[in-house]
Amino acid sequence: MTPDVRPLVAGNWKMNGTRASLDQIKAIAEGVRPPLADKVEALICPPTTLLYVATALCTDSPLAIGAQDCHQKASGAHTGDISAEMIADAFGTYVIVGHSERRTDHAETDHLVRAKAEAAFAAELTAIICIGETADERRAGQALDVIKRQLSASVPDSATAENTVIAYEPIWAIGTGVTPTSGDVEKAHAFMRAELVARFGDEGRKMRLLYGGSVKPANAGELMGIANVDGALIGGASLKASDFLAIYRAYEALLA
Ligand SMILES: O=C(CO)COP(=O)(O)O
Numbered sequence: 079m080t081p082d083v084r085p086l087v088a089g090n091w092k093m094n095g096t097r098a099s100l101d102q103i104k105a106i107a108e109g110v111r112p113p114l115a116d117k118v119e120a121l122i123c124p125p126t127t128l129l130y131v132a133t134a135l136c137t138d139s140p141l142a143i144g145a146q147d148c149h150q151k152a153s154g155a156h157t158g159d160i161s162a163e164m165i166a167d168a169f170g171t172y173v174i175v176g177h178s179e180r181r182t183d184h185a186e187t188d189h190l191v192r193a194k195a196e197a198a199f200a201a202e203l204t205a206i207i208c209i210g211e212t213a214d215e216r217r218a219g220q221a222l223d224v225i226k227r228q229l230s231a232s233v234p235d236s237a238t239a240e241n242t243v244i245a246y247e248p249i250w251a252i253g254t255g256v257t258p259t260s261g262d263v264e265k266a267h268a269f270m271r272a273e274l275v276a277r278f279g280d281e282g283r284k285m286r287l288l289y290g291g292s293v294k295p296a297n298a299g300e301l302m303g304i305a306n307v308d309g310a311l312i313g314g315a316s317l318k319a320s321d322f323l324a325i326y327r328a329y330e331a332l333l334a
Pocket residue numbers: 090177247251252253254255290291292293311312313314315
């Protein structure tokens with residue numbers, strides 16, 4: 079946690095979810111309530127097909143809804159793509175950019191991720207910019223070098239604590255059930271904080287830094303309690319309302 083920073087617990091549904099899954103969003107929307115919701119923000123990023131219906135389900139809930147990617151342009155001849163403006167038009171308030179699965183599956187570069195984050199800002203969305211090293215890079219002792227390069231190249235100069243969230247997702251921890259040690263997470267997040275403060279000053283001090291990669295109800299308390307970890311980006315465990323809410327509620331004990 080970071081003093082005076084409101085944590086964010088975010089779910090990334092990836093390419094999972096049909097209309098039948100809206101029941102889970104409804105249950106999460108009902109479970110995200112004050113007083114915890116005043117202190118900890120919750121977000122679900124369903125597939126784009128469910129975005130508009132999901133926001134309609136959340137009109138009476140503090141649960142935020144976002145998308146998983148956007149195009150770098152506001153509109154135009156880009157078949158199959160979704161613009162940040164379209165996400166905002168569907169009442170989405172967040173968009174994930176630069177997830178490692180998009181960097182791999184769609185050859186997205188740091189340069190492109192930065193342009194997508196800028197498109198998100200232009201549409202008044204908050205960008206969740208994802209970074210993280212591969213298993214090979216970690217074995218080679220390059221994890222912090224990769225973090226430094228991705229932070230510097232993927233995060234726009236216009237980033238602020240309001241329009242930007244950074245998600246550190248070591249690729250080898252995604253969907254594997256394996257997580258870094260608390261010491262390694264602490265080291266990575268302290269390093270990111272120092273880099274962001276050096277570049278953005280006070281905005282960098284307040285920017286939320288999420289950890290992602292095999293976050294589950296059983297490890298959420300430990301991971302979320304680490305210094306400079308301001309929430310989680312959850313894949314698999316966000317698909318079930320009970321698991322997502324159990325992770326979210328880990329903050330009840332942490333903030334008590
Ligand atoms: O990639 C992730 C979230 O964006 C993490 O996925 P898992 O929680 O399934 O490991």
